[in-house]
Amino acid sequence: MxxxxxxxxxxxxxxxxxxxxxxxxxxxxxxxxxxxxxxxxxxxxxxxxxxxxxxxxxxxxxxxxxxxxxxxxxxxxxxxxxxxxxxxxxxxxxxxxxxxxxxxxxxxxxxxxxxxxxxxxxxxxxxxxxxxxxxxxxxxxxxxxxxxxxxxxxxxxxxxxxxxxxxxxxxxxxxxxxxxxxxxxxxxxxxxxxxxxxxxxxxxxxNFSRPGIELTKRMLWSSLDAASLNAHMDHEGLAQLFVRLTTQNFEEAIKARKENRPPTFRD
Missing domain, CATH: 3.90.226.10 (2-enoyl-CoA Hydratase; Chain A, domain 1)
Structure with missing residues (x-):
């Protein structure tokens, strides 16, 4: 068993x-x-x-x-x-x-x-x-x-x-x-x-972006260990920049809203 x-x-x-x-x-x-x-x-x-x-x-x-x-x-x-x-x-x-x-x-x-x-x-x-x-x-x-x-x-x-x-x-x-x-x-x-x-x-x-979800989980747990708001905001900012600059997810979200359809995130 x-x-x-x-x-x-x-x-x-x-x-x-x-x-x-x-x-x-x-x-x-x-x-x-x-x-x-x-x-x-x-x-x-x-x-x-x-x-x-x-x-x-x-x-x-x-x-x-x-x-x-x-x-x-x-x-x-x-x-x-x-x-x-x-x-x-x-x-x-x-x-x-x-x-x-x-x-x-x-x-x-x-x-x-x-x-x-x-x-x-x-x-x-x-x-x-x-x-x-x-x-x-x-x-x-x-x-x-x-x-x-x-x-x-x-x-x-x-x-x-x-x-x-x-x-x-x-x-x-x-x-x-x-x-x-x-x-x-x-x-x-x-x-x-x-x-x-x-x-x-x-x-x-x-249905959402893989790195978006994984980094959000990581940031939420990291916030529990953060020594200060400023220190944690630095981590959050880097995570957001990483997804924004290395994928076309944001552009796809904007396009999908204009076309009244669910977005397809390809990361």
Missing amino acids: SFVLIDKPRPHVTLITLNRPERMNAMAFDVMIPFREALEEVGRDNDTRAIVVTGAGRGFCSGADLESPGRIPGIEGLTVSSIALRSMELLDDVIRAMRKVHQPVIAAINGAAIGGGLCLSLATDIRIAAEGAYFRAAGINNGLTASELGLSYLLPRAIGSSRAFEIMLSGRDVDAAEAERIGLVSRAVPADKLLDECFELAERIV
């Missing part, structure tokens, strides 16, 4: 599904390593212009698998301390891979996104949730810190610091309606419409 499935449901759109529904797609290494490899593979596929990530069954991802964590590769001869470090690095690499792929990544959050699953959802570029989905920063409930896999970096930037502190320190559930209200997801939709909503958004994105 493959724990990660790759499909192409629409032209230029790739769907990656975490496929361990009996464990609510928990972050066992047998799931997360193939998932990272799938992201890297799809990221190299130049026919893919947008990526949708979801979970099979009733959960998006339920965080750490405490019963069946799977096999950690390359740990022969290491002590517990080193094994722990290698384990965390493997999971951190999944978060980094999501951010590194050229294409926008849309999370179709079909159910519970708990602990590391919440982190996984936050590492995507756009989040759309089914109405029955919910989110929990679960580490605090397990006697640990709530911060893991970049959560204390990503969550305040998504919803603001006060809300992030409250959610992470209380360990409470955030349902889909609240998640939409506070900006944790862009919208909540009926479960039976979730994938179609994500595919339709992906199809809208793929």
Whole structure:
């Protein structure tokens, strides 16, 4: 049985599904390593212009698998301390891979996104949730810190610091309606419409210029790390000049508007 499935449901759109529904797609290494490899593979596929990530069954991802964590590769001869470090690095690499792929990544959050699953959802570029989905920063409930896999970096930037502190320190559930209200997801939709909503958004994105979309994703993430507005504006300006001066996209957009037709960007 493959724990990660790759499909192409629409032209230029790739769907990656975490496929361990009996464990609510928990972050066992047998799931997360193939998932990272799938992201890297799809990221190299130049026919893919947008990526949708979801979970099979009733959960998006339920965080750490405490019963069946799977096999950690390359740990022969290491002590517990080193094994722990290698384990965390493997999971951190999944978060980094999501951010590194050229294409926008849309999370179709079909159910519970708990602990590391919440982190996984936050590492995507756009989040759309089914109405029955919910989110929990679960580490605090397990006697640990709530911060893991970049959560204390990503969550305040998504919803603001006060809300992030409250959610992470209380360990409470955030349902889909609240998640939409506070900006944790862009919208909540009926479960039976979730994938179609994500595919339709992906199809809208793929109609635009490839470098325009890829550089916009890069600039948005870069803004979260920017030391100042001035520093970030320099990066934005260079990105805009790059696309403006190396393609005929702008001219095509103007011509298409005059001719009352959709533009065809050839980059």
